[in-house]
Amino acid sequence: MGAPTSPSSRSAPGRRQAEADDDTMVDLHAAVARRLERHDHRYTPGRRHLVETLARVARPVTLPQISSHSDELPQSSAYRNLEVLERCGVISRIAGSADHAHFELAEPLVDHHHHLVCVSCGSLQDVHLDDELEALVDAELAQAAAAAGFTPTNHSLDLHGYCHNCEPDR
Amino acid sequence: MGAPTSPSSRSAPGRRQAEADDDTMVDLHAAVARRLERHDHRYTPGRRHLVETLARVARPVTLPQISSHSDELPQSSAYRNLEVLERCGVISRIAGSADHAHFELAEPLVDHHHHLVCVSCGSLQDVHLDDELEALVDAELAQAAAAAGFTPTNHSLDLHGYCHNCEPDR
DNA sequence: GGTGTGAATGAGACTCATTCTCACTAACGT
DNA sequence: ACGTTAGTGAGAATGAGTCTCATTCACACC
Structure with missing residues (x-):
């Protein structure tokens, strides 16, 4: 690992x-x-x-x-x-x-994925990203981590915003 | 004062x-x-x-x-x-x-950055990623978000692992 | 069929980070 | 000066999550 x-x-x-x-x-x-x-x-x-x-x-x-x-x-x-x-x-x-x-x-029991995090109601939703982009991110993170003496296990990528029930205040 | x-x-x-x-x-x-x-x-x-x-x-x-x-x-x-x-x-x-x-x-008061999160001691450390990669990620996330009726405000990308004080168990 | 061992359960007590309350003080506008 | 509003600090309150402990379950081995 x-x-x-x-x-x-x-x-x-x-x-x-x-x-x-x-x-x-x-x-x-x-x-x-x-x-x-x-x-x-x-x-x-x-x-x-x-x-x-x-x-x-x-x-x-x-x-x-x-x-x-x-x-x-x-x-x-x-x-x-x-x-x-x-x-x-x-x-x-x-x-x-x-x-x-x-x-x-x-x-390991479900596919690698990330989350849409609603900053208003706190609910979470799954998102899947392109494998190629995932690989890019992993590669660059690994490099940055190494420079900091950090041993990575996995990454998490959240998108914060408003879910469809929680439109930005109006 | x-x-x-x-x-x-x-x-x-x-x-x-x-x-x-x-x-x-x-x-x-x-x-x-x-x-x-x-x-x-x-x-x-x-x-x-x-x-x-x-x-x-x-x-x-x-x-x-x-x-x-x-x-x-x-x-x-x-x-x-x-x-x-x-x-x-x-x-x-x-x-x-x-x-x-x-x-x-x-x-807005400091540069955009992400975190190395130590799963052992819980400490956090900053990491900076390449702007180009950031843009890629944002673009693809925005697209995925739109498909889910989600209005994004910002993303966060954490790398989980062991900080240099907390080598994986040995 | 018993019986022993350790994991699992459920109810409730407990912890402790964070938030709330409230009486009081400091700052600003007029 | 005076009223109004924001800020302060001490302690109480909240509440998600954890711990305790007596009891029950599951399985192995006689």
Whole structure:
């Protein structure tokens, strides 16, 4: 991992997060289970539920949003499981400026992508960029990082602005 | 103490944040004062102090770090003033995953730049990218945003990894 | 079929960064 | 001087996220 993550071949399913059909869901669960096992953790119903919700909404969501989609999980368990899933590389936490952190499926389980961040309502949305541009960015960042004695793992690129519900004040 | 000290205000901003010499400091204060005035706020000594600290450290810092550099300001005032300065576009808040938010001088007052984010200790460091690449990124992001009905204001590009004090676990 | 071991759960207490409240003071305009 | 408004500081309040702990579950091995 000298270089930033390239969206290169991994054994895991590199499928689009959106509109997950049953097949991709099965693959996803298998991949998640494998990751949990590797860390000596179990793929319990609660965790399964979280993963399934994240896969279905296909965008970064907060814990309250997850709960509202179906609150089968008490808050403390939900947070604990999100943390476990994060440590196992299944999901990633986006700390943003909104009140709550956002969670999404982690990169090897979904395609590399970035976010549109609404500065008004704090909501997040995925964007995909051209691979070539990604490579350019990675290359130049890697170079700049090296100069600063920094060991990169991955980059994140957010576009801040107003989502379609939050037109700039009018 | 009266008015801001620089009547000669040559177009101040656009300067590098690091190693601010006295001249740039004078310019900076003038620019900040102008912004505050525009919002009917005063450039009080406490605010001056915050701006000066941020200019001197030349990297995003947390409130405890600001205080440790010289705690002339009670916590509640510091937070309140940071908020005012943020609303006036003088500083920007970086919410990150660290315990504390980081603060830095806002973009029009310093050059456009990005951050190296240490995933281990949470510290931030500035990086500058090639203008051409920036333009490319902006162009493509703008296009993607338009497709999503999103009105962009600016982008942020972070490189996550390990700073030179926090080599990957060994 | 028991039984032991360690992970998982849920309820609630707790932490702690940040924000709010409020009484008070400093600055500016007239 | 006087009124009005912004700023101050101390402490209380808020609230997202974490921790504790008693209990339950899952699985292996007898």
